[in-house]
Amino acid sequence: MKVNRSDWFVTASALLITLGAAFAVMLVMIFIMSETPGETIYYFFAGPLTNKYYLGNMFNSAIPLILTGLGIAFAFRSSMFNLGGEGQVYAGGLAATAVALPLPAAGAFFGITISLLAAVVTGAVIAGLSGFFKMKWRTDELISSFLISNALIYIVDNFITGPLDDPENNLLVTSKIAEQYWFKKIFLPSNLDISIFFIAIIAVLAFYYLFKTHQGYEMRMCGLNPEFARYGGINVGKYMILPMLWSGAFHGLAGAVAVFGTSHACYKGFSGGMGWNGIAVALIARNNPIAVIPAALFFAYLEAGAKSAMINADVTIEIASIVQSVVFFLITAQAIYNFVKFRRKAV
Amino acid sequence: MKSNKKLLAAAVIFLLLITPVLVFAGGQQEAEPEAPMVEKEEAPEKKAEPFALAVVVPGVTAGSPLYEQLVEGAQQAVDKYPNASMKVVELGFNQAEWAEKMTSIVATGKYDVVISSNPSMPFVCMELAGQFPDQKFIFVDAFIEGHPQMASFLYNQVEQSYMLGYLAGLITTSDMTGANADLKIGIVVAQEYPALNKMMVPGFLQGAQAVNADITLDYRVVGNWYDANKAGELAKSMVDAGVDVIGVICGGAAPGVFEVAKERNKYVMYWDDNSYAKAPGVIAGCGALHQTKLVSEVVEDAINGKVKFGTGVKLNSRDGYIEFIGDDPNYLDIIPAAMQAEHKKVVDSIMSGSLVLEVPEL
């Protein structure tokens, strides 16, 4: 119950131990599955850092993770569980693409602004629904957000392979958005684009909002002890919806940024994993918006390592992702354990 | 508030921890030349020089006949040359990641040539080819002309589709047990793409209408390459509407159609691979591409520096890479002998070149 200096130390060392265990498991698995384990391990760990392209891409894939991590952290801070990240990212990406496609290529600033806005609103509305249902009928937002998201994935799929599909190319993808809309790349040849600066600023603003503003205060109080918040005259119902709106908005933006920065078109299934990994990122960051940045980078590093091992060494894509998931699993298990303990204490 | 400061501190510590690694990475990357291509394969006939090939599978090899043939063909060629080596890389099913993964492969700078098989690959690689102007690409089952780094080989799918369509036309107008009076045939595709829209579907219909000009085509899209349930649903509603022959171009979703066809005693036409055994009694006609042969030849040429980059080659059935499988026991069982003979006439006229089916502009 007591929170003091050593508490932080315990948390940090627990995280380090888990990371150590995760890496140990990973090494064992590589030794089992790879014929050239030395090489595989080298590419897994050092691969992402050994050339400009990999390094830039690692940072680039951290961008949506930072946003989804922020989205989850906001929800968690208010004791809300947003399990619908996948669908919100996906729908956000589609909304931004759908708005950007018919717009004239000139006036890109205006176009980008309203496309991003469309993504943010789409994500916010989807997640907000779960919050609203909880306020209105006490439905569990964990379940409802997950179910809504899953249904949405099919709807978005349908748009991408149906009305918005580009029959001129051979992929399941919409047409490309006008080149003027593409975010400027800053670390060629990698995909890293200028949005990383804005995202970092957003993370700092999110921290500021959560800890320095009146709404952030009310939100945190609802999360830490809802009875206390209600007793103190905070409208608890409002804070079932608001954090979900924020959470959805971040997810929607993540989808839009992934499209405008990297793929420049909405691919079927492009959001795969962004939502789930966002949960893990938030858990590792202990729901602190600023800590989300290194946590997302860490995840991106793991992902890049798996890719690098696959391309350069003898592991196949499946083995790479198994190793990756084992590491994710161990890390999130520890973080979830912490979170559950925290939630029990709070309730 | 206190704990947040601590978290902030943690973030800083984390960054400090990874800084040495980043610096190390920076150093590494300085040492490497910007353009990763070191050796160039321009000098022909110098067999001693090592040749590295990346075989890129856009998806997963297992379960996809064309990709299996791609890997097999490349392996055959590489095995002949001790100086040649290859690595197979699978891109997985998330198409959004293909370009990035492809770039990662190219960025290693290890490979003289990247070979892949999929109509979409020229599109996927277009951007990254600009970033790595020394990288060479070979695409089979795809078409691109005039790009100095790319060579492509396109199967004349109009021909294969025409052969299958003609057989479908014969069946639907016949008095075979599964055929009905409606002049309707159908096709279930996974997704729309240019080769399909411009060669396969029109070829299929054209073949059928060569039997009877009133035959119509019921065209359905699954939306992915794996949902057998949905494909089955589509097939069911087509059969309900009077369709008795269904063409199937939907990869892993095809078994859904097989099942419906079997239940309702209907016929299936199948592309690209001898697959009669996949659904005996249901698949009444099947085409095949000889991708192993093509890839093996092309890779051998590449090793010897004989591939002409910048060209797009269109392969017809008389070149020996496209075939209608007319000697499979399943086929011989299902199709009456008279119909077999009639169909063979059309196939032969295509093979001999007397019936010319042009590849359209893609």
Place this chain on the structure above:
Amino acid sequence: MESYLSMRNISKTFSSTGLKANDNVNLEVRKGEIHALVGENGAGKTTLMNILYGIEQPDTGTIMLSGKEIMITNPLAANKAGIGMVHQHFKLVNEFTVAQNVVLGTEPMKGAFFFDNRKAEADVAAVIEKNRFHISPEMKISEISVGQMQQVEIIKMLYRKAELLILDEPTSVLTEQEIQRLFKTLRELIKQGKTIIIITHKLAEVKDISDRITVMRKGRVISVKDTADVDESEISRMMVGKSVVFDFDKGVDGCRDAVMSLENVTIKKKRQGRPILDGISFEASTCEIIGITGVAGNGLTELEDVIAGLERISSGRVYHNDQDITNITPKALRDRGLAYVPTDRLKRGSSLETSVKENLILTTHHDFMNSGGVFDEVKINEHSKRLISEYLIDGHADVPIGTLSGGNIQKVILARELEMVKDFVLFSEPTWGLDIASSEFIYEKMLEMRARGVAVILISSNIDEILALADTVIVMYRGRIVAKKASGPELTREVIGEYMLGLKDDYSTDDDCSSDNDHSKNDFKGEDN
């Protein structure tokens, strides 16, 4: 006569509060008797029984059962020794059947993995049959009444072959008929040779059911008697003891304007035979402390929640300054200026992981924003600094409030709430578990409020506190008001005690058919003035 159970020299001090809950307690229970353990709230009865049932470990002392010393480290060990306990709050799984609940934890198995539901139902049916309960083992808990739930708890203990049954406040949630049925069951169990310890505050029931009585007060055993030898008022006197005298000035006359009033407030819950609150009417007025007392389980908690707007009422009306505020949200009530010091300081009154500073601004945080909705940190820091020194809080503004002692947490809550007082304030059990100095500090603040003309509502089960502070005293028993009296020399501890324990009732409806008729009788004020 030889004792069946004897607990000797049991002492237990809770480290978190420093409270000595049991001080050298001895308890002797004979085989085949119903032994009543009585005492006020906080007398240490429940702690003693928790020790017997293995939920708590004593600091010192021994437990002997049938002449043998036993160690009871957890409830399972207690079960093994033949001791079963039925808690005040039932521990049942709603979605399970009666049988499944009864066997929970000791399920009969088919093979190594499968739950044998048929055997469970048969076994439980046998226990029900033998003890003449009226309940079907196949019913789901969600389908049965509160009285039946209690039966399930008892069946559960009998299924585990309990010889000694502990019942903690078994009648607090039951209707009169259900109580009679329970007593019949208990007598039946005695016939079969079981032994029963019953914890209760209700003296009529003690007289009715028990053979012997042990009276506890402030962690000690005061007296052990045969029930036949004592009458109810004697037990009552032993329970409440001598007054600790606080001498405070009473309120000023002549400034009594109603601020908050309740009219016939009633709460009925599904599946509960009797209302939790039954036709409550009173007014809280300016310059007055209205004291509401009663034994736990008689509606004080619910009344607290109603006044704070945290619990909806089924019927009746609530007014604030003549405006109808029935069932408005807690936020709306706070906006009207309600200050409220809750009973549950740790769960409701504070957010333990949040800093003292942030706890202090809960109800007033709107005042610390600049135009953009951003907090003015400087102002917040000054605010907490001022309150920490004004309220003598021993703790730093930036540490989580959970690291403070109980008294200091209460002072933080007090500081926060009294900062925002407008015209009414609710204190619920404000000094529970606190030392004398902290208590007096709180009393001073309360009197200060009254002097300012604020209407003060004090809910407390501590009679001394009520007598010392309240200008009007309301006593609750079984969800009803049984007495409403102006304070004065004739209003003594003993008098209140008799009302609290249900021995007297000014508004009895026994001779009345409808309980709603007493509204007119209930609706008066200050008759003794």
